[in-house]
Structures are given as C-alpha cells and as structure tokens.
Amino acid sequence: MALRISDLGTAPTVEETDLVEIAEVDGESPSGYSSYKTTILGIANKIATSTIFSGLVTTAKNIVGAINEVNGLLDLKESKADMEDDVTEILEDLSDDITVTGNPVTFETINGGMANSCEVTFSPIQSGTGDPSPTNIRPISGWDSVDLVVSDGESEGETHTATFPDTVYGGVWKATEGKLVIDYVCVDLGTVDWTKSSATNGNVFWHSFSDRYRIIGNLYQFICSQYKNAQVSRNYLVDNEIGLYNTTNTERICILDTAYNDSTAAEFKTAMSGVQLCYQLATPTEITLTAEQIELLKGTNVVSTDGDGLKLVATKLANVPDLLTYIQSLEARIKALEEA
Numbered sequence: 001m002a003l004r005i006s007d008l009g010t011a012p013t014v015e016e017t018d019l020v021e022i023a024e025v026d027g028e029s030p031s032g033y034s035s036y037k038t039t040i041l042g043i044a045n046k047i048a049t050s051t052i053f054s055g056l057v058t059t060a061k062n063i064v065g066a067i068n069e070v071n072g073l074l075d076l077k078e079s080k081a082d083m084e085d086d087v088t089e090i091l092e093d094l095s096d097d098i099t100v101t102g103n104p105v106t107f108e109t110i111n112g113g114m115a116n117s118c119e120v121t122f123s124p125i126q127s128g129t130g131d132p133s134p135t136n137i138r139p140i141s142g143w144d145s146v147d148l149v150v151s152d153g154e155s156e157g158e159t160h161t162a163t164f165p166d167t168v169y170g171g172v173w174k175a176t177e178g179k180l181v182i183d184y185v186c187v188d189l190g191t192v193d194w195t196k197s198s199a200t201n202g203n204v205f206w207h208s209f210s211d212r213y214r215i216i217g218n219l220y221q222f223i224c225s226q227y228k229n230a231q232v233s234r235n236y237l238v239d240n241e242i243g244l245y246n247t248t249n250t251e252r253i254c255i256l257d258t259a260y261n262d263s264t265a266a267e268f269k270t271a272m273s274g275v276q277l278c279y280q281l282a283t284p285t286e287i288t289l290t291a292e293q294i295e296l297l298k299g300t301n302v303v304s305t306d307g308d309g310l311k312l313v314a315t316k317l318a319n320v321p322d323l324l325t326y327i328q329s330l331e332a333r334i335k336a337l338e339e340a
C-alpha cells in the first residue's frame with residue numbers, strides 16, 4: 001500500500017516523542033534508531049513546514065503515522081526502504097498531469113509553473129438568428145487574433161494574444177507550440193464561376209472547389225450567409241438551400257434558389273456578390289506563430305479565452321527544484337543509514 005495524499009489529515013508538528021512511539025518495538029529502540037530518528041524527524045518537519053505543501057499537507061505527524069500504518073516499522077532496514085518508496089510515490093502522485101477542458105477552466109497547482117500545453121479552438125462567427133435566407137441575411141466574420149487569460153479568479157490576470165497574419169475563420173491555436181491550425185476558409189460566392197443544371201425542384205447552380213469538405217452527422221460543416229444547409233441524407237435540394245454533390249472526381253457546391261430559375265450562370269454569379277460561404281476543410285493547414293510561455297499561478301488558476309474553448313495540460317507539482325533536490329538528499333541519507 002503506497003502512501004497517498006488522501007491518507008493525510010491535520011495535526012500538530014511532529015515531535016520526537018511521536019517518533020519514539022512509532023519506532024520503538026516492545027519498549028526497545030531498534031539499532032541505529034538515533035540516526036534514523038534524526039533523519040525521519042527532518043523529513044517530517046521539512047515537509048510539514050514547506051510552503052510547497054501549504055494547504056495540502058499541514059502536518060508531518062500524519063505522514064509518519066501513515067508510514068507506520070502501512071509498513072508497521074517492525075523492521076528498521078525494511079521500513080527505511082519502504083519510506084523511500086512512499087516519498088517517491090508522493091512525488092509521483094503530485095507530479096501527475098492535470099488536463100482541463102472548457103471555457104473558462106479552473107484548477108489548482110501546488111507551486112505554479114509553466115503549462116505543458118494549451119490549445120484554443122475557435123470557429124466562424126455568424127450574426128443574427130434563424131435559418132439564413134435571401135430575406136434573412138446572416139453575415140459571417142472571422143478572427144484577427146485570439147486571447148488567452150490566466151488569473152486567480154479575482155485579479156485581472158495575464159493575457160496572451162495570438163495575432164494572425166490574415167483573418168482566420170476557424171481553427172486551433174496551439175499556444176505553447178507556436179502553431180495555428182486553420183480548418184475553416186471563407187469565400188465570396190460572387191468571385192467564383194457557376195454552372196447551371198436542371199433539377200427536379202428547379203434550376204441548380206453549382207461550382208467545384210478544389211478543397212475537400214468535412215461532414216459531421218447529417219449536416220455539411222459549412223455555413224452560408226444567405227442559404228441554409230441541406231441535409232446529407234437527402235439527395236435533392238429544396239428552395240433556398242445549399243448542399244454538396246459528390247461525383248467520382250470532384251465535389252460540387254450546389255444552390256437552389258427559384259428566384260434565379262430563368263437567370264444565366266453569369267447573372268447568378270453577379271447576384272451572388274457578397275454572399276459568404278465558410279466551410280471546414282477535411283485537411284487543415286498549419287502556420288507558425290510565436291510560442292507562448294504560459295505561467296500558472298500557485299494555487300487557484302482560472303484560464304479563459306475569447307475563442308470557443310480550450311484544452312490545457314499542466315502538472316500539479318510544477319517548478320519545484322528545491323523539493324527535487326531535497327528528495328535526492330533524502331535518498332542519499334537513507335542509503336548512508338542502510339550502509340552504517
């Protein structure tokens with residue numbers, strides 16, 4: 001059974017009498033007890049008074065008590081080895097990664113440190129409500145930058161900003177890697193050429209894009225400022241819909257608007273000027289930005305973004321060189337006692 005933080009409670013600082021009670025067996029002190037007593041008392045009170053463990057481990061008596069409960073300290077040499085394992089497991093437990101997702105996210109670190117990774121997702125912004133139509137135009141806007149804020153939940157906090165070289169309509173900002181994954185693009189439908197074809201419900205205008213589109217569920221992953229998406233499960237369009245038609249070698253964006261039944265393809269192109277189509281790529285592109293060093297706070301961290309959401313990975317016990325040095329010193333002292 002390994003010593004875990006959940007085993008620990010609160011009690012006064014460890015005294016020598018506590019150690020005597022734990023270490024003595026049948027009223028007799030084991031051989032080497034004096035040196036061992038000094039070592040374990042130092043360990044206990046070092047951890048008890050360490051600011052790293054403030055609020056988490058407030059007493060060393062319970063650490064010694066937990067070791068006693070697990071190992072019994074019936075054999076001095078064996079218990080010293082077990083104690084070393086227990087301290088190592090405590091460190092491993094506290095060094096586990098924390099992964100949080102959402103917006104905002106709240107989590108605790110013991111001593112702050114740097115985030116291992118942080119990703120911010122963002123998507124196209126469409127104004128208005130209801131299905132887009134020729135009588136309900138819903139403009140689409142993108143992003144010139146994305147912000148990430150780290151605070152304690154009370155103060156203003158520190159802001160990290162990714163500024164994009166061009167407007168980006170959706171993607172993932174990998175802040176700590178300095179990468180921007182772009183998976184949405186936006187086009188003005190008045191800038192592309194159209195072909196007219198007859199269909200059951202009216203004349204359809206279509207255009208072949210070189211990019212492949214992503215489909216999730218029964219809707220295409222694109223949005224239009226003037227037409228609503230057709231369902232993938234249907235093999236036809238109804239009036240004022242936009243959809244995707246698959247052929248062997250290409251994929252076509254198709255629009256059915258009966259107001260243009262008698263229009264030519266050139267006339268339809270002119271009419272589509274200013275109509276936006278924003279679609280998600282099946283294969284995103286990536287550009288390089290400046291990597292961010294995201295410093296976390298000791299204790300409570302509240303991380304938020306003006307994007308859609310974020311995923312952050314950190315370590316509960318981050319940036320603790322003093323503790324690591326002490327653990328190494330502890331191991332050396334235990335080894336010396338065993339060889340005495």
